Amino acid sequence: MTANQHCDYPVEFVRKSVKHLTLRVTGSGSVRVTIPLKVPQQYAVEFLEKRRGWIEKHIRRINIDSNNSDRGYCDGQMIRVQDGQYLLSIRPGSPLVIAEQTEITVYCPDSKQATGLLDDYFASYAQRIIRDAFDNIWLSIGELFSPQKPTLAIKPATGRWGSYSRRTHRVMLNEKLIRYPKRALELIIIHELCHIRELNHGAGFYRLLEQLLPDWRARKKILKKQKALDFVPANR
Numbered sequence: 001m002t003a004n005q006h007c008d009y010p011v012e013f014v015r016k017s018v019k020h021l022t023l024r025v026t027g028s029g030s031v032r033v034t035i036p037l038k039v040p041q042q043y044a045v046e047f048l049e050k051r052r053g054w055i056e057k058h059i060r061r062i063n064i065d066s067n068n069s070d071r072g073y074c075d076g077q078m079i080r081v082q083d084g085q086y087l088l089s090i091r092p093g094s095p096l097v098i099a100e101q102t103e104i105t106v107y108c109p110d111s112k113q114a115t116g117l118l119d120d121y122f123a124s125y126a127q128r129i130i131r132d133a134f135d136n137i138w139l140s141i142g143e144l145f146s147p148q149k150p151t152l153a154i155k156p157a158t159g160r161w162g163s164y165s166r167r168t169h170r171v172m173l174n175e176k177l178i179r180y181p182k183r184a185l186e187l188i189i190i191h192e193l194c195h196i197r198e199l200n201h202g203a204g205f206y207r208l209l210e211q212l213l214p215d216w217r218a219r220k221k222i223l224k225k226q227k228a229l230d231f232v233p234a235n236r
Contacts (some may be wrong), residue, residue, distance in 0.1 A: 090106050123156070151169065173188060
């Protein structure tokens with residue numbers, strides 16, 4: 001069922017066999033509220049109203065990211081990739097991307113093709129870098145969570161940095177994490193691994209996260225404040 005409740009954004013209420021009421025802002029700027037079967041809808045409406053400020057903040061952020069994603073790339077742009085800054089050069093030539101110590105050069109017949117070439121390059125780069133980080137962390141602390149290593153999916157997600165599915169024993173990580181310092185990527189990986197033992201964000205979850213990453217709050221600030229708008233690939 002859907003409702004707007006005097007909001008400037010679409011709201012969808014969904015009833016499911018879940019324990020807790022949850023609220024999520026989607027990548028399109030709509031709001032999805034999942035309601036346990038026995039919880040009255042009025043309670044969900046009141047909960048939605050209490051979270052209005054948080055919702056509007058996240059929708060503004062999505063709109064900013066969407067506007068920036070339309071820019072594509074331009075010659076002379078500085079691109080942040082993990083802990084490094086790279087100067088982007090776009091040159092005429094056969095389609096090719098070359099990454100060196102401080103510069104990324106894109107060769108293409110038409111400069112408009114540079115965005116697609118870079119999107120493909122960074123998607124491939126993310127697969128390798130994020131998977132390596134995940135594998136290294138699992139080797140270090142994986143025995144704390146499960147005898148079986150979860151499968152890993154790396155893809156361009158909207159609205160979340162990662163997720164863990166207990167049903168499939170799979171971790172999903174957002175490929176855009178290569179836009180942020182390595183410490184932020186490590187936080188998201190360990191955060192999702194903690195969900196193997198603690199499915200919800202309760203006290204037990206944060207005790208475990210604190211044990212593994214005492215500086216997790218400082219790492220979280222990187223994701224909140226360092227939006228990396230100098231590296232926003234166009235939507236694929």
